[in-house]
Amino acid sequence: MPEKSNKLIRLLHWASGHFVQEVPEDLAVCEFACRHAQCTQGEWETCERRLTYMAGQRAPANKEEAG
Numbered sequence: 001m002p003e004k005s006n007k008l009i010r011l012l013h014w015a016s017g018h019f020v021q022e023v024p025e026d027l028a029v030c031e032f033a034c035r036h037a038q039c040t041q042g043e044w045e046t047c048e049r050r051l052t053y054m055a056g057q058r059a060p061a062n063k064e065e066a067g
Helices: 002-019 025-032 041-045 048-054
Strands: none
Touching: 025 048
């Protein structure tokens, strides 16, 4: 029985390595706190939310919410 348990644990470790990955810090705010599904390279480079996050500050409020 312990051999089956070890195989299951190895399978779970393998699977998690293929399906669950770390998100690079410069993309984390894009993945988890942005309403845009996709941005152009230029939009990403000048994104106020991403740049503020990378500077270690709180993400700015949406302009619609602030207005």
